[in-house]
Amino acid sequence: MASNIQEKAKKALGEFTKRQLMELDTCSHCALCTDMCPAYNESKNVLHAPGVRTSKLVKLYDKKHGFWTKLFGEKEITEKEIEELAESTYHCSLCGRCMESCPFGFQTHELWIKAREIVDSLEASPENVIRLAGLMDENMNPYGLEPDTRLDWSFFTDLDDAPELDEAEIAYFVGCTTAYKGANHDVAFAICSLLENQGENWTLLGEDEWCCGAPSVMSGKTEEAKKYAEHNVELFESKKIKRVITGCAGCYRMLKFEYPVMLGRKPNFEVMHAVQYLHEQLTTGRLEVEQGKEKIIYHDPCELGRLGGIIKEPREVLAKITSELIEFDEHGVDSKCCGGGGLLQSVNNDMRLNIVKEKLDEAVEKGAEMLVSACPACKLAFVDGVREFKHDIEIYDIHELIAKRLGVSD
Ligand code: SF4
Ligand code: SF4
Structure with missing residues (x-):
């Protein structure tokens, strides 16, 4: 394999955190995670087993940074090993079930994201994942649709006048999979209708709303995801938003948990999933x-x-x-x-x-x-x-x- 790929592999493998190195070292290969894994249980392909993925990561790490490497020098990582890592890493829905089942409490979700970063730096990501990264770059969404069509779903609903205010208490962050996928247009309409019904001072963000950045993280491009975090947070703060509400579980997790880490600060607004808002309204008697x-x-x-x-x-x-x-x-x-x-x-x-x-x-x-x-x-x-x-x-x-x-x- 070309020497620059060996160098890239060495660099990428050198970027595990200390905690991740400890996790890789401590993994007992008990396979409890594999028992729970929906991807492995569907295919029965050993490459898709999370326990096997950790072994592969350890083997590649050892070839470039392990104890014996320091004594006897690095070993070459083969193309087959990289292909197998990519196959393993992307046959995973990032569901986190393995994390719940691991007796050591390993943060496997973060480990699999790190594995995708390694695969990305080795230029071994699946074709469709590479294509998705290009679509994100061009249109700020993973579906390759024009940003100015982000609110088109409202034409297919009864939302006559989609509010796009300069300032508001609440921003409804629609999310790409709701805005651009027809099966979800009614979800957007429902959330808007509920906010309207409750008399909230709320706004949509229109084409200024960018993807939450989750597809970039899932493609191993965590650094690029920061640009989405920066843009969206700046947008909310410029509108003096106090509450950001989203109906998407993926957007919720990004906005609530990943953005503060990416930006190194807590943004000036609260993040809620719309079901929490519904719960609040129903339990306080504001909605029956x-x-x-x-x-x-x-x-x-x-x-x-x-x-x-x-x-x-x-x-x-x-x-x-x-x-x-x-x-x-x-x-x-x-x-x-x-x-x-x-x-x-x-x-x-x-x-x-x-x-x-x-x-x-x-x-x-x-x-x-x-x-x-x-x-x-x-x-x-x-x-x-x-x-x-x-x-x-x-x-x-x-x-x-x-x-x-x-x-x-x-
Ligand atoms: S996160 Fe991936 S490896 Fe873990 S259980 Fe889910 S599909 Fe399997
Ligand atoms: S459950 Fe934990 S210790 Fe067991 S194989 Fe999976 S990652 Fe390793």
């Missing part, structure tokens, strides 16, 4: 909704539940809507992923669909009439799954369901 008897099953989006800590609020909101709320066998922090995260769709859509099928099978077996989630990427995965496998179940985002029940959206 009639309870029905639909059999509803709730799916925890990984980035909202396990990785975001919001588990009880959506359940308490749904309990106001129905007396028949049911659960997947594994839910809350143990929830199985829908397959919709981690750019898995762009790398192996069949794997994503087979992962979502398992959840749909379980929901139908339990007799659920509706499967409800709180993330546009989850909704897309479930809608695609139902289309592909013809399950007899309705798919809703929680905000859509509430807005419908209140009669504030169709």
Whole structure:
């Protein structure tokens, strides 16, 4: 392999944090993480097992920085090893289930992002991931659509006058997967309608809203993600926003947890997922909704539940809507992923669909009439799954369901 790739490999492998090096060194290869991994369990390909991924990272690290390297010199990393690392790293939905199952509490989610940074620096990312990075650069969203069409979803709803104010209390951060994906336009409309219904002083951000930057992080381009963080935070602060509300689990996690780390400071506004807002309105009596008897099953989006800590609020909101709320066998922090995260769709859509099928099978077996989630990427995965496998179940985002029940959206 070319010597410059060897140099790049050495540099990238030298960028593990001390904690990550300790984790790699301590991994006992117990495979508890592998037992829980939706990607491995779908493919049974050892390369997709998280425990095998850590072994591969250790082996590559040792070749460039290990103890024996200091005595006897570096060893060459082969193209096959890099290809295998890329294959392993991108057959992962970044769901974080491995993190929950690891007896040592390793922060595997961060480790897999670091692995993607290594793959990126070795120029070995999958073709579609490289293409996505180009689309982000051109249009500030991962779908390659013009920034000035970011509010076009409002033309397909009853939102006659989308507010774009210079200053407001609340900003609704729509997020790319809601703004640009037709299946989610009703989610945006529902959240806008709820804010309007509650008499809030709120605004949209129109084409000034940029992607939250999560696709850059997931492509191993964490440094580039900072430009999205800087832009969006500056925008909120220039509008004197006090609360940023988003309905997307991925955007929520970026804005709430990653932005302060990326920027090295706490921004001057509160970040809320829209389901927290709904919960606040319902529990303080500012919003009331009639309870029905639909059999509803709730799916925890990984980035909202396990990785975001919001588990009880959506359940308490749904309990106001129905007396028949049911659960997947594994839910809350143990929830199985829908397959919709981690750019898995762009790398192996069949794997994503087979992962979502398992959840749909379980929901139908339990007799659920509706499967409800709180993330546009989850909704897309479930809608695609139902289309592909013809399950007899309705798919809703929680905000859509509430807005419908209140009669504030169709
Ligand atoms: S984050 Fe999820 S998909 Fe990725 S290795 Fe861990 S359990 Fe598997
Ligand atoms: S569960 Fe933890 S210790 Fe066990 S193989 Fe996975 S990362 Fe290593």
